[in-house]
Amino acid sequence: MATRIITDSASDIANFPNPNLTVLPMTVAFGNTVYHDGVDLTHERFYDLLVESDELPSTGAVSPGVFAQAYDEARAAGEDVVVVTLSSKVSATCQSACIAAEGRDGVRVVDSLNACIGERVLVEYALMLAERGLPAADIASQLEQARSRVHMLALLDTLEYLRRGGRIGSAAAAAGALLALKPVVTMANGEVGLLGKARGSKNARNLLVELVGEHPIDFAMPFCLAYTEGGEPMLKKYVRDSSDLWEGIVDALPICSVGATIGTHAGPGAIAVAYFSQE
Numbered sequence: 001m002a003t004r005i006i007t008d009s010a011s012d013i014a015n016f017p018n019p020n021l022t023v024l025p026m027t028v029a030f031g032n033t034v035y036h037d038g039v040d041l042t043h044e045r046f047y048d049l050l051v052e053s054d055e056l057p058s059t060g061a062v063s064p065g066v067f068a069q070a071y072d073e074a075r076a077a078g079e080d081v082v083v084v085t086l087s088s089k090v091s092a093t094c095q096s097a098c099i100a101a102e103g104r105d106g107v108r109v110v111d112s113l114n115a116c117i118g119e120r121v122l123v124e125y126a127l128m129l130a131e132r133g134l135p136a137a138d139i140a141s142q143l144e145q146a147r148s149r150v151h152m153l154a155l156l157d158t159l160e161y162l163r164r165g166g167r168i169g170s171a172a173a174a175a176g177a178l179l180a181l182k183p184v185v186t187m188a189n190g191e192v193g194l195l196g197k198a199r200g201s202k203n204a205r206n207l208l209v210e211l212v213g214e215h216p217i218d219f220a221m222p223f224c225l226a227y228t229e230g231g232e233p234m235l236k237k238y239v240r241d242s243s244d245l246w247e248g249i250v251d252a253l254p255i256c257s258v259g260a261t262i263g264t265h266a267g268p269g270a271i272a273v274a275y276f277s278q279e
Helices: 043-052 064-075 094-102 114-133 136-149 160-164 170-178 201-214 232-241 260-266
Strands: 003-008 020-025 027-030 035-038 058-060 080-085 106-109 150-155 179-190 191-201 225-226 256-257 271-276
Touching: 003 064, 003 114, 003 136, 020 027, 020 064, 027 201, 027 225, 035 094, 035 225, 043 260, 058 260, 064 080, 064 094, 080 094, 080 136, 094 106, 106 271, 114 150, 136 150, 150 201, 160 260, 191 201, 201 232, 201 271, 225 232, 232 271
Parallel strands: 003 020, 003 080, 080 106, 225 256
Antiparallel strands: 027 035, 027 058, 150 179, 150 271, 179 191, 225 271
């Protein structure tokens, strides 16, 4: 039986066309205006609104009803379902997926314990396994075994959006701005954590190269680079700085843009890398 892979738009995989994939939109609210991520809110428009707004937007989980409809459509088409969700520690989306799965046969939910392109590479792995013809139960099992090998690291251009989100204090943000500190954040055990800070963009890129080098990339598995609005020049410099990691191994680097879920806290000018480490 064919397997449908379902995920939420926090995975930033909407631009990855695959007939076995369904992407359900998160909601993003600026004040009283609610958008559906990737449906009536592009990544470009999101960053315009983010910069213009005095307050951070709020992101909302995919509802159980939306999941239930997607499950029923897949089952009616004769497909089993594997769902890969945004980390349960940062969103109620996983809980919604599980609620909708109750009493429905052939549906398995996997908590990615990640976000953004860290979630995306796990979804891509699910699609690889589905295309090999693995049954849904085996796909879900392999995803749960492999998710601890996923590393997602993001280099931020500013501490301002972490401050606005209450993740760091105003004094720390002001000191960081004064010293031109660039933080590197990650997803650890399903939650956002600070890995380190460096002074200036070049030192920060070097730190990112160093951190990726600590857990070498498994190029037989999916990997991805990404940027928030305005981050493309930084990403080009990072790719140049880290050429030893890729050259002679891969022909091209998969690159995408980052949407609202991580972009709200990262802000413009950020870059990220996600990959499976070697076993």
